[in-house]
Amino acid sequence: xxxxxxxxxxxxxxxxxxxxxxxxxxxxxxxxxxxxxxxxxxxxxxxxxxxxxxxxxxxxxxxxxxxxxxxxxxxxxxxxxxxxxxxxxxxxxxxxxxxxxxxxxxxxxxxxxxxxxxxxxxxxxxxxxxxxxxxxxxxxxxxxxxxxxxxxxxxxxxxxxxxxxxxxxxxxxxxxxxxxxxxxxxxxxxxxxxxxxxxxxxxxxxxxxx
Numbered sequence: 001x002x003x004x005x006x007x008x009x010x011x012x013x014x015x016x017x018x019x020x021x022x023x024x025x026x027x028x029x030x031x032x033x034x035x036x037x038x039x040x041x042x043x044x045x046x047x048x049x050x051x052x053x054x055x056x057x058x059x060x061x062x063x064x065x066x067x068x069x070x071x072x073x074x075x076x077x078x079x080x081x082x083x084x085x086x087x088x089x090x091x092x093x094x095x096x097x098x099x100x101x102x103x104x105x106x107x108x109x110x111x112x113x114x115x116x117x118x119x120x121x122x123x124x125x126x127x128x129x130x131x132x133x134x135x136x137x138x139x140x141x142x143x144x145x146x147x148x149x150x151x152x153x154x155x156x157x158x159x160x161x162x163x164x165x166x167x168x169x170x171x172x173x174x175x176x177x178x179x180x181x182x183x184x185x186x187x188x189x190x191x192x193x194x195x196x197x198x199x200x201x202x203x204x205x206x207x208x209x210x
Contacts, residue, residue: 002058002138004051008043010064028085032062032069034099035092039069048085052076055125057104057138060090072101072136093133100166102126105173106139111147113176118149124173127158128166135162147176 011029013021022029022042032039041064051060051073062069071090079086091099104126114120127140140160147153156169 001136002056003061004058005061005063006043006047006051007063008041008047011040011042014040023086028088030088030090032071032090032092033074034097035069035094039064039092045085048088052085052088055104057101057126057136059093059136062090070133072099093136095133098130098132099136100128100130101136102128103137103163104139106141107144107174108141109143109145111144111151111176113147113149113151116149117179118176119179120144120147120174121177122174124155124167124171127155127173129160130164130166131162142173144174147174149176149178151176 008030011018019029026045027042028045028048029040029042032041041062043062051058057072060071060073062071069090070093072093073088074091075089076085077087078084093099105122105124107120107122111118111120129140140158140163142153142158144153152172152175154169155165155167155171155173158165158173
């Protein structure tokens with residue numbers, strides 16, 4: 001499991017003025033929820049770069065005043081003008097308390113539909129799950145070898161031990177669709193068959209006239 005360390009400071013000042021001052025110093029205020037108490041802190045903007053700007057699921061170990069908090073991302077807030085990170089919410093991992101997290105999907109294998117000329121279309125990049133911290137992992141692997149042309153893999157088809165999947169079960173997460181070339185081949189096939197049958201029918205018609 002990927003882990004990143006963020007060193008920060010406990011917040012002592014609050015309110016809009018104190019928050020503006022932190023941001024002017026290139027610091028990002030944040031809150032850690034889920035533990036015995038809420039922890040208000042701040043850390044340099046650069047410290048969050050490899051944690052926020054990545055599709056990977058990671059654990060952040062936040063070091064504050066000599067104590068380390070194991071956390072996962074809960075929410076982010078960006079400036080509407082320059083899209084700069086201005087606030088972060090983290091969820092503390094407590095061994096005996098289940099957490100809700102978005103785990104990325106990894107599609108494994110080559111589907112029979114793709115081998116037949118179709119195109120794989122992924123419709124979801126992650127699933128929302130509920131589990132204990134010890135079962136968290138970087139990704140959920142989804143085998144697609146048996147996915148046929150015009151077939152779908154749905155949320156309900158994903159079986160992951162220890163995970164309660166919270167997404168609606170009937171939502172498709174991946175499918176194999178006909179490519180333009182395949183559609184053209186299917187469209188021309190009946191026409192070609194009819195053209196081939198026409199010459200054979202002509203002699204039969206002539207014989208009938210005799």
